[in-house]
Amino acid sequence: GAVVSQHPSWVICKSGTSVKIECRSLDFQATTMFWYRQFPKQSLMLMATSNEGSKATYEQGVEKDKFLINHASLTLSTLTVTSAHPEDSSFYICSARGLAGASDTQYFGPGTRLTVL
Amino acid sequence: KQEVTQIPAALSVPEGENLVLNCSFTDSAIYNLQWFRQDPGKGLTSLLLIQSSQREQTSGRLNASLDKSSGRSTLYIAASQPGDSATYLCAATGNQFYFGTGTSLTVIP
Numbered sequence: 001g002a003v004v005s006q007h008p009s010w011v012i013c014k015s016g017t018s019v020k021i022e023c024r025s026l027d028f029q030a031t032t033m034f035w036y037r038q039f040p041k042q043s044l045m046l047m048a049t050s051n052e053g054s055k056a057t058y059e060q061g062v063e064k065d066k067f068l069i070n071h072a073s074l075t076l077s078t079l080t081v082t083s084a085h086p087e088d089s090s091f092y093i094c095s096a097r098g099l100a101g102a103s104d105t106q107y108f109g110p111g112t113r114l115t116v117l
Numbered sequence: 118k119q120e121v122t123q124i125p126a127a128l129s130v131p132e133g134e135n136l137v138l139n140c141s142f143t144d145s146a147i148y149n150l151q152w153f154r155q156d157p158g159k160g161l162t163s164l165l166l167i168q169s170s171q172r173e174q175t176s177g178r179l180n181a182s183l184d185k186s187s188g189r190s191t192l193y194i195a196a197s198q199p200g201d202s203a204t205y206l207c208a209a210t211g212n213q214f215y216f217g218t219g220t221s222l223t224v225i226p
Contacts, residue, residue, distance in 0.1 A: 006160075034213070034214070041219075041221075042218070042219075043206060043216040043217060043218050043219050044161075044206070044214075044216045045216075046213055046214070049213065091158070093160055093161070095214075106214060108153075108160050108161040108163075109160055110159060110160035111158075111159065111160040113158065
């Protein structure tokens, strides 16, 4: 089946530093990847949608200069949290939709826990 | 914008009970309705996917139903087990996934 990985699975950083999270589709090519964030005891909120080779589309209220998304290849998308602050601490989950996948099919990664001190 | 709500927010039942989790959505123009399980600190595990043309799907002890006209889906878990303890999320899919607020289930041995 389609597998999506994320790296790292958890990261702790100091306030003001930048953190990069990778999302990889391991056995399929993903034309579209999605980034979600999830606060404790809350549901997943879509942050942005990225298409390979083009700029990401951000949801309302998500700062594109703070959350940099790059989808440079069909198997890799990265989310960089710039100048991280404690309020950015959250669980970040990516998902991927394949070349041949239906528009309603997404495969989810295992998530990355970010803690900003 | 699609809004998805799940009731109850939390549920605690003794082992062996049958239970129903509810999911409602405001826009009936969906591609499908998907149920996920999420263990603490983990990602999502897909449980059942009901396409918009279907009314239900079954997998083992799980049965999910979909009523598009009323904007509702239910997840039925038969003979609950402690290992079923997790948060259950439903998602209504259109151009993107719209997740519900989740139901935190605890099955007491």
